[in-house]
Amino acid sequence: MKVTCYLSSAQKSQSGSDLMRIASLILMMCLVAACAPRFDLPGPAIKDVSIRDDVLTAADGRLIALQHYAAENPQAIIVAAHGFNDYSNAFEMAGSWFVDQGISLIALDQRGFGKTPNRGRWPGTQALADDLASLVKSVQAQDPNVPVYLLGVSMGGAVSTVAAAQNDLPINGLILSGPAFWGWSQLNPVYRATLWTVAHVAPWYYLTGEGLRLWPSDNIEMLRALGRDKLMIRETRVDAIYGLVTLMDDAFAAASEVDCPTLVLFGDKDEIVPVEPVEAVIQQLKGPTRFVRYAQGWHMLLRDLQRERVYADMAAWIKDGNAALPSGEEVVLEPKSGH
Secondary structure, eight states: OOOOOOOOHHHHHHHHHHHHHHHHHHHHHHHHHHTOOOOOOOOOOOSOOEEETTEEEOTTSOEEEEEEEOOSSOSEEEEEEOOTTOOGGGGHHHHHHHHHTTEEEEEEOOTTSTTSSSTTSOOOHHHHHHHHHHHHHHHHHHSTTSOEEEEEETHHHHHHHHHHHHSOOOOSEEEEESOOOOOGGGSOHHHHHHHHHHHHHOTTOEEOOTTOOOOOOSOHHHHHHHHHOTTSOOSEEHHHHHHHHHHHHHHHHHGGGOOSOEEEEEETTOSSSOHHHHHHHHHHOOSOEEEEEETTOOSOTTTSTTHHHHHHHHHHHHHOTTSOOTTOOEEOOOOOTTO
16 A cells, blocks of 8 residues: 655645754764864873973973072972963062072973973863873972972962872972862853853864953063063963863862862952852862962962062961961961861
8 A cells, every 4th residue: 555645835844944953953963073172182101201401201202391490409399380371481580589588499381381382282181280290290309308389370270289189299288379260160051051062163263362351460561571472372272261171170179189288379359260169179178278368469479569478478388387478368267168
């Protein structure tokens, strides 16, 4: 028996509309599959980690540029990780000041930033944390009798938190300056959905941040110099932003595994990082924690006009973790739940 099916014009129109929706959905799925975020992930381990001159050789052979600020017979060594789109030059002002205080500082250009290969490509949370842990261990091995402190600024604060949580690092303390913990769990649902979609459809798309009108510091001369610095990244791939947000989420989750003494620094005028996730992380940290909020501080605390107030607090804490801090701007923390 032959069965013939007849559709009305309305039914045909509806059927065509359904087919178009299905085709569009299939096309979108293909685009997402083809254009997932493209990260510059590390290769397999082929080298022994080592420091020579101003270069750290990572396990996969990647060369990581370093900047040294060496004090004679240092009382302590600070290993420093910079923020997003920045590089090791972020610590030029701080490094010179700490050398005069008998404290050495060594900073790295994190993968994808500064002088490292494939600048602008995101390497993934694990690669960033592993590089930083490798640097800390190498520095400590070179000077085993000198206490080592890990300093992370903004994005570097998130990387430092993950590195400290995942590794039994030979550090005497962790310093977080304007740390970035604003991950997926903290984002507005609309922003979250938009970033995820664009990163999967057009991961190569570049954003400049022009028009945001956000001030990172009150040091205008320094900001102008950054505008002329060719190693600063000004156009950012969307998949790098996607990776940054994932890193911040990873750091937020890892904070509960950090058990070393920690000094957290934050500027009340910070327009880049909200304070709420920072305060939430402080409640998760297992080790003794001190929190300083600078009334006149911005996001770039280590380069602000009042930066030496911040340096003095850091130096005092390094020399004596229980000493009163010179700025007098320490915040009394509520007791941590479960401690």
